[in-house]
Amino acid sequence: xxxxxxPDVDGRLVSQDDVxxxxxLLVAFICHHCPFVRHIRHEFARVTREYQARGLAVIGINSxxxxxxxxDGPEGMRQEARDAGYTFPxxxxxxxDVAKAFRAACTPDxxxxxxxxxxxxxxxxxxxxxxxTVVISGNDLRAACDAVLDGRPVPxxxxxxxxxxxxxRDFDVxxxxxxxxxxxxxxxxxxxxxxxxxxxxxxGGAIALGHPLGASGGRLMITALNQLEVTxxxxxxxxxxxxxxxxxxxxxxxx
Numbered sequence: 001x002x003x004x005x006x007p008d009v010d011g012r013l014v015s016q017d018d019v020x021x022x023x024x025l026l027v028a029f030i031c032h033h034c035p036f037v038r039h040i041r042h043e044f045a046r047v048t049r050e051y052q053a054r055g056l057a058v059i060g061i062n063s064x065x066x067x068x069x070x071x072d073g074p075e076g077m078r079q080e081a082r083d084a085g086y087t088f089p090x091x092x093x094x095x096x097d098v099a100k101a102f103r104a105a106c107t108p109d110x111x112x113x114x115x116x117x118x119x120x121x122x123x124x125x126x127x128x129x130x131x132x133t134v135v136i137s138g139n140d141l142r143a144a145c146d147a148v149l150d151g152r153p154v155p156x157x158x159x160x161x162x163x164x165x166x167x168x169r170d171f172d173v174x175x176x177x178x179x180x181x182x183x184x185x186x187x188x189x190x191x192x193x194x195x196x197x198x199x200x201x202x203x204g205g206a207i208a209l210g211h212p213l214g215a216s217g218g219r220l221m222i223t224a225l226n227q228l229e230v231t232x233x234x235x236x237x238x239x240x241x242x243x244x245x246x247x248x249x250x251x252x253x254x255x
Contacts, residue, residue: 001117004091006098011074022056026048028060028111035130036106037108039130040138045085046085047125052088061099114186153176156248156249168237171236172231174193178240203223221250229254234253
């Protein structure tokens with residue numbers, strides 16, 4: 001993650017090191033005058049407050065040129081934070097160096113980092129726009145935050161491994177299914193597996209073949225069994241999210 005140290009609306013310098021112990025960090029490039037930000041700002045404030053209570057660190061950054069947009073200066077930012085209900089540090093990137101380091105391209109531009117400060121999600125708040133009728137919900141950002149903070153298949157896998165007296169390294173094949181790439185990456189990292197582990201989804205992963213265990217679960221087991229047969233491996237682990245904050249894990253042994 002690019003390093004930064006910027007002043008907030010009161011002139012206090014804030015850096016990523018100030019939230020080093022947070023399990024996840026959301027860096028949001030936003031600004032006062034942007035119609036897309038203004039469209040979501042109250043719900044964005046509500047969602048960030050909700051996830052801050054769960055441990056998510058949130059930092060907002062404004063990198064706009066105040067000569068072109070005077071309303072985006074520190075005083076305008078202070079007023080915007082009050083009006084929108086922001087409870088996170090709102091920083092001013094006057095030189096735009098931080099925006100360039102992040103390669104921020106628009107507002108809002110949302111960057112979600114895991115505990116190791118690896119980027120696991122960059123994307124939209126939701127599909128609502130000023131000129132469509134989609135309800136503002138923050139569902140896309142919510143899903144990514146849930147994945148990083150909960151790692152839903154992780155507790156199920158950890159409980160299974162504890163019951164078996166085994167570790168993740170005892171499995172020749174791991175079949176993991178998640179609804180979003182950010183969730184899959186978060187699960188891998190919490191389980192201590194590299195992002196490009198060769199034994200994880202070696203034949204490719206299905207993002208959504210049907211939740212819960214009716215379709216995706218059956219596909220995971222069949223794929224795992226086939227991979228064990230082809231490679232001569234002994235053990236496979238299947239794990240997935242099954243919705244509503246739940247996860248499931250299954251161990252297979254070839255005899």
